[in-house]
Amino acid sequence: MVSWHLHSVQGLSYITLPEWQKQGLTVAITTRTGGFSQGEYSSLNLAFHVGDDQTAVLSNRELLASVLRISLADMVCACQVHKANVRIVTEADKGKGVFEYASALPETDAMVTDCEGVFLTTFYADCIPILLFDVTRRVIGLAHGGWKGTMAKIASATVEVMRKEFGSYPQDIKAFIGPGIGGCCYEVDDGLAAQVRTVFGKDSRFLLEEKQGRNYWYLDRTNFFILENAGLHHQNIGLCGMCTRCNQELFYSYRGSGGRTGRFAVVLGFNKR
Numbered sequence: 525m526v527s528w529h530l531h532s533v534q535g536l537s538y539i540t541l542p543e544w545q546k547q548g549l550t551v552a553i554t555t556r557t558g559g560f561s562q563g564e565y566s567s568l569n570l571a572f573h574v575g576d577d578q579t580a581v582l583s584n585r586e587l588l589a590s591v592l593r594i595s596l597a598d599m600v601c602a603c604q605v606h607k608a609n610v611r612i613v614t615e616a617d618k619g620k621g622v623f624e625y626a627s628a629l630p631e632t633d634a635m636v637t638d639c640e641g642v643f644l645t646t647f648y649a650d651c652i653p654i655l656l657f658d659v660t661r662r663v664i665g666l667a668h669g670g671w672k673g674t675m676a677k678i679a680s681a682t683v684e685v686m687r688k689e690f691g692s693y694p695q696d697i698k699a700f701i702g703p704g705i706g707g708c709c710y711e712v713d714d715g716l717a718a719q720v721r722t723v724f725g726k727d728s729r730f731l732l733e734e735k736q737g738r739n740y741w742y743l744d745r746t747n748f749f750i751l752e753n754a755g756l757h758h759q760n761i762g763l764c765g766m767c768t769r770c771n772q773e774l775f776y777s778y779r780g781s782g783g784r785t786g787r788f789a790v791v792l793g794f795n796k797r
Protein backbone atom coordinates (compact mmCIF):
# COMPACT_ATOMS: atom_id res chain seq x y z
CA MET A 525 0.00 0.00 0.00
CA VAL A 526 1.33 3.43 -0.95
CA SER A 527 -0.72 6.04 0.88
CA TRP A 528 -1.20 9.62 -0.27
CA HIS A 529 -2.10 12.84 1.39
CA LEU A 530 -3.36 16.22 0.16
CA HIS A 531 -1.09 18.91 1.53
CA SER A 532 -1.64 22.70 1.50
CA VAL A 533 1.07 25.36 1.72
CA GLN A 534 0.58 29.08 0.98
CA GLY A 535 -2.78 28.44 -0.70
CA LEU A 536 -1.27 25.83 -3.00
CA SER A 537 -2.52 22.26 -2.62
CA TYR A 538 -0.71 19.18 -3.81
CA ILE A 539 -0.81 15.45 -3.28
CA THR A 540 2.25 13.92 -1.71
CA LEU A 541 3.41 10.47 -0.60
CA PRO A 542 4.62 10.74 3.01
CA GLU A 543 6.56 7.43 3.00
CA TRP A 544 8.51 8.43 -0.10
CA GLN A 545 9.23 11.85 1.36
CA LYS A 546 10.70 10.18 4.44
CA GLN A 547 13.09 8.35 2.10
CA GLY A 548 14.53 11.62 0.83
CA LEU A 549 12.30 12.28 -2.15
CA THR A 550 10.40 15.38 -3.18
CA VAL A 551 6.99 14.20 -4.44
CA ALA A 552 4.22 16.53 -5.55
CA ILE A 553 1.16 16.05 -7.71
CA THR A 554 -0.19 19.56 -8.01
CA THR A 555 -3.82 20.64 -8.16
CA ARG A 556 -5.10 23.69 -10.06
CA THR A 557 -5.40 25.90 -6.98
CA GLY A 558 -3.20 28.72 -5.72
CA GLY A 559 -1.64 30.08 -8.92
CA PHE A 560 -1.65 33.18 -11.17
CA SER A 561 -3.31 31.94 -14.38
CA GLN A 562 -6.70 33.32 -15.41
CA GLY A 563 -9.88 32.06 -17.06
CA GLU A 564 -9.89 28.47 -18.28
CA TYR A 565 -6.29 28.14 -17.08
CA SER A 566 -7.15 29.22 -13.56
CA SER A 567 -5.04 29.08 -11.66
CA LEU A 568 -1.92 26.90 -11.23
CA ASN A 569 -1.37 25.97 -14.88
CA LEU A 570 2.18 24.67 -15.14
CA ALA A 571 2.43 24.00 -18.89
CA PHE A 572 3.74 26.43 -21.53
CA HIS A 573 2.27 24.65 -24.55
CA VAL A 574 -1.46 25.08 -23.90
CA GLY A 575 -1.99 28.74 -24.89
CA ASP A 576 -1.78 30.33 -21.44
CA ASP A 577 0.15 33.53 -20.69
CA GLN A 578 3.83 32.47 -20.46
CA THR A 579 4.62 34.92 -17.65
CA ALA A 580 1.82 33.44 -15.53
CA VAL A 581 3.10 29.90 -16.18
CA LEU A 582 6.62 30.88 -15.17
CA SER A 583 5.29 32.59 -12.01
CA ASN A 584 3.34 29.41 -11.21
CA ARG A 585 6.46 27.32 -11.65
CA GLU A 586 8.48 29.68 -9.44
CA LEU A 587 5.78 29.50 -6.77
CA LEU A 588 5.71 25.70 -6.91
CA ALA A 589 9.50 25.43 -6.65
CA SER A 590 9.55 27.76 -3.64
CA VAL A 591 6.75 25.81 -1.89
CA LEU A 592 8.64 22.56 -2.52
CA ARG A 593 11.91 24.22 -1.45
CA ILE A 594 13.71 23.23 -4.61
CA SER A 595 15.41 25.32 -7.24
CA LEU A 596 13.40 25.84 -10.41
CA ALA A 597 16.61 25.40 -12.41
CA ASP A 598 16.92 21.84 -11.08
CA MET A 599 13.68 20.71 -12.70
CA VAL A 600 13.58 18.90 -16.07
CA CYS A 601 10.57 19.01 -18.42
CA ALA A 602 9.82 17.07 -21.59
CA CYS A 603 7.77 17.52 -24.77
CA GLN A 604 5.17 14.83 -24.18
CA VAL A 605 3.92 13.29 -27.41
CA HIS A 606 1.82 10.28 -26.28
CA LYS A 607 4.46 7.74 -27.23
CA ALA A 608 6.38 5.30 -25.03
CA ASN A 609 9.88 6.84 -25.27
CA VAL A 610 11.74 6.65 -21.96
CA ARG A 611 14.73 8.92 -21.45
CA ILE A 612 17.46 8.66 -18.83
CA VAL A 613 17.93 12.07 -17.26
CA THR A 614 21.21 13.32 -15.75
CA GLU A 615 22.56 16.48 -14.16
CA ALA A 616 23.24 17.82 -17.66
CA ASP A 617 19.48 17.99 -18.32
CA LYS A 618 18.70 20.27 -15.39
CA GLY A 619 16.68 23.31 -16.43
CA LYS A 620 15.61 21.88 -19.79
CA GLY A 621 12.10 23.00 -20.70
CA VAL A 622 11.79 24.88 -17.44
CA PHE A 623 12.11 28.50 -18.59
CA GLU A 624 10.85 27.99 -22.14
CA TYR A 625 9.20 25.15 -24.02
CA ALA A 626 11.80 24.99 -26.82
CA SER A 627 14.49 23.37 -24.68
CA ALA A 628 12.25 20.60 -23.25
CA LEU A 629 13.47 17.03 -23.87
CA PRO A 630 12.08 16.09 -27.30
CA GLU A 631 9.52 13.29 -27.77
CA THR A 632 9.68 12.03 -24.21
CA ASP A 633 6.81 10.68 -22.14
CA ALA A 634 8.82 9.04 -19.37
CA MET A 635 12.02 9.91 -17.54
CA VAL A 636 14.28 7.87 -15.28
CA THR A 637 17.11 9.10 -13.05
CA ASP A 638 19.27 8.16 -10.09
CA CYS A 639 20.75 11.66 -9.73
CA GLU A 640 20.17 13.68 -6.60
CA GLY A 641 18.95 17.22 -6.99
CA VAL A 642 17.31 16.58 -10.39
CA PHE A 643 13.54 16.95 -10.33
CA LEU A 644 11.57 15.19 -13.06
CA THR A 645 8.48 17.16 -14.04
CA THR A 646 5.58 16.02 -16.24
CA PHE A 647 2.17 17.51 -17.09
CA TYR A 648 -1.36 16.18 -17.11
CA ALA A 649 -5.02 16.88 -17.77
CA ASP A 650 -6.79 13.45 -17.68
CA CYS A 651 -3.78 11.30 -18.64
CA ILE A 652 -2.46 9.03 -15.90
CA PRO A 653 0.67 9.94 -13.90
CA ILE A 654 2.81 6.91 -13.05
CA LEU A 655 5.44 7.43 -10.34
CA LEU A 656 8.09 4.75 -9.69
CA PHE A 657 10.66 4.45 -6.92
CA ASP A 658 13.22 1.69 -6.48
CA VAL A 659 13.92 1.91 -2.79
CA THR A 660 17.03 -0.32 -2.93
CA ARG A 661 18.91 1.08 -5.93
CA ARG A 662 17.54 4.56 -5.40
CA VAL A 663 16.24 5.10 -8.90
CA ILE A 664 13.04 6.89 -9.88
CA GLY A 665 10.85 6.92 -12.95
CA LEU A 666 8.00 9.19 -13.97
CA ALA A 667 5.67 8.42 -16.87
CA HIS A 668 2.75 10.06 -18.67
CA GLY A 669 0.16 7.44 -19.55
CA GLY A 670 -2.65 8.63 -21.78
CA TRP A 671 -4.56 6.10 -23.84
CA LYS A 672 -1.78 5.81 -26.41
CA GLY A 673 0.95 5.50 -23.79
CA THR A 674 -1.13 2.96 -21.87
CA MET A 675 -1.67 0.92 -25.03
CA ALA A 676 2.07 1.11 -25.69
CA LYS A 677 2.66 0.04 -22.04
CA ILE A 678 4.80 3.01 -21.11
CA ALA A 679 4.66 1.94 -17.44
CA SER A 680 6.42 -1.36 -18.12
CA ALA A 681 8.78 0.32 -20.62
CA THR A 682 9.88 2.61 -17.76
CA VAL A 683 10.34 -0.34 -15.38
CA GLU A 684 12.39 -2.04 -18.10
CA VAL A 685 14.78 0.94 -18.36
CA MET A 686 15.17 0.93 -14.56
CA ARG A 687 15.90 -2.81 -14.69
CA LYS A 688 18.31 -2.78 -17.64
CA GLU A 689 20.18 0.45 -17.06
CA PHE A 690 20.19 0.65 -13.26
CA GLY A 691 19.87 -2.99 -12.14
CA SER A 692 16.49 -2.51 -10.46
CA TYR A 693 14.52 -5.56 -9.43
CA PRO A 694 10.81 -5.00 -10.09
CA GLN A 695 9.97 -6.38 -6.63
CA ASP A 696 11.94 -3.47 -5.09
CA ILE A 697 9.97 -0.88 -7.05
CA LYS A 698 7.10 0.99 -5.46
CA ALA A 699 4.59 2.75 -7.69
CA PHE A 700 1.89 5.33 -7.40
CA ILE A 701 -0.77 5.89 -10.02
CA GLY A 702 -1.99 9.46 -9.72
CA PRO A 703 -5.25 11.21 -10.57
CA GLY A 704 -6.51 10.92 -14.13
CA ILE A 705 -9.75 10.44 -15.99
CA GLY A 706 -11.65 7.59 -14.32
CA GLY A 707 -13.64 4.71 -15.71
CA CYS A 708 -16.69 6.68 -14.55
CA CYS A 709 -16.05 9.27 -17.30
CA TYR A 710 -13.70 7.80 -19.89
CA GLU A 711 -16.01 6.68 -22.66
CA VAL A 712 -14.22 5.12 -25.62
CA ASP A 713 -15.54 4.13 -29.02
CA ASP A 714 -16.03 0.54 -30.16
CA GLY A 715 -12.77 0.58 -32.13
CA LEU A 716 -10.64 1.53 -29.13
CA ALA A 717 -12.54 -0.88 -26.85
CA ALA A 718 -11.74 -3.64 -29.33
CA GLN A 719 -8.05 -2.66 -29.24
CA VAL A 720 -8.09 -2.83 -25.43
CA ARG A 721 -9.59 -6.34 -25.64
CA THR A 722 -6.92 -7.38 -28.14
CA VAL A 723 -3.99 -5.99 -26.15
CA PHE A 724 -5.15 -7.06 -22.66
CA GLY A 725 -6.99 -10.26 -23.52
CA LYS A 726 -9.24 -11.81 -20.89
CA ASP A 727 -8.12 -9.27 -18.30
CA SER A 728 -9.86 -6.55 -20.28
CA ARG A 729 -13.11 -7.55 -18.54
CA PHE A 730 -11.72 -5.81 -15.42
CA LEU A 731 -10.52 -2.82 -17.45
CA LEU A 732 -13.57 -2.04 -19.56
CA GLU A 733 -17.11 -1.52 -18.38
CA GLU A 734 -20.18 -1.49 -20.56
CA LYS A 735 -23.00 0.81 -19.54
CA GLN A 736 -26.07 1.21 -21.75
CA GLY A 737 -24.21 -0.01 -24.78
CA ARG A 738 -21.28 2.39 -24.25
CA ASN A 739 -17.70 1.41 -23.31
CA TYR A 740 -15.83 2.96 -20.39
CA TRP A 741 -12.15 2.30 -19.92
CA TYR A 742 -10.33 2.29 -16.57
CA LEU A 743 -6.92 3.68 -17.53
CA ASP A 744 -5.66 3.68 -13.94
CA ARG A 745 -6.52 0.01 -13.37
CA THR A 746 -4.96 -0.82 -16.73
CA ASN A 747 -1.68 0.77 -15.65
CA PHE A 748 -1.92 -1.08 -12.32
CA PHE A 749 -2.30 -4.32 -14.26
CA ILE A 750 0.65 -3.44 -16.54
CA LEU A 751 2.88 -2.76 -13.51
CA GLU A 752 1.86 -6.05 -11.85
CA ASN A 753 2.72 -7.84 -15.07
CA ALA A 754 6.10 -6.09 -15.09
CA GLY A 755 6.84 -7.81 -11.77
CA LEU A 756 5.83 -5.22 -9.18
CA HIS A 757 4.08 -6.55 -6.06
CA HIS A 758 0.48 -5.41 -6.01
CA GLN A 759 0.88 -4.23 -2.40
CA ASN A 760 3.66 -1.90 -3.63
CA ILE A 761 1.34 -0.14 -6.09
CA GLY A 762 -0.79 2.72 -4.83
CA LEU A 763 -3.79 4.03 -6.70
CA CYS A 764 -5.01 7.57 -6.14
CA GLY A 765 -8.43 6.76 -7.58
CA MET A 766 -9.51 10.38 -8.08
CA CYS A 767 -11.10 11.19 -11.43
CA THR A 768 -9.91 14.46 -12.96
CA ARG A 769 -13.15 14.95 -14.89
CA CYS A 770 -15.31 14.44 -11.77
CA ASN A 771 -13.05 16.79 -9.75
CA GLN A 772 -12.54 19.78 -12.06
CA GLU A 773 -12.44 22.22 -9.15
CA LEU A 774 -9.24 20.45 -8.12
CA PHE A 775 -7.68 19.22 -11.38
CA TYR A 776 -7.53 20.17 -15.05
CA SER A 777 -9.54 17.87 -17.30
CA TYR A 778 -9.03 17.89 -21.06
CA ARG A 779 -12.28 16.09 -21.75
CA GLY A 780 -14.22 17.96 -19.09
CA SER A 781 -13.14 21.35 -20.46
CA GLY A 782 -13.63 20.59 -24.13
CA GLY A 783 -9.87 20.79 -24.67
CA ARG A 784 -8.87 24.33 -23.72
CA THR A 785 -7.42 24.07 -20.24
CA GLY A 786 -4.22 24.01 -18.19
CA ARG A 787 -2.07 21.18 -16.93
CA PHE A 788 -1.20 20.10 -13.43
CA ALA A 789 2.26 18.69 -12.83
CA VAL A 790 4.02 15.87 -11.08
CA VAL A 791 7.43 16.69 -9.61
CA LEU A 792 9.58 13.77 -8.47
CA GLY A 793 13.22 13.84 -7.44
CA PHE A 794 15.84 12.85 -4.87
CA ASN A 795 16.71 15.68 -2.52
CA LYS A 796 20.41 16.57 -2.29
CA ARG A 797 21.80 15.01 0.87
Ligand SMILES: [Zn+2]
Pocket residue numbers: 705706707708709710767768769770
Ligand atom coordinates in the same frame (compact mmCIF):
# COMPACT_ATOMS: atom_id res chain seq x y z
ZN1 LIG B 1 -15.27 10.63 -13.42
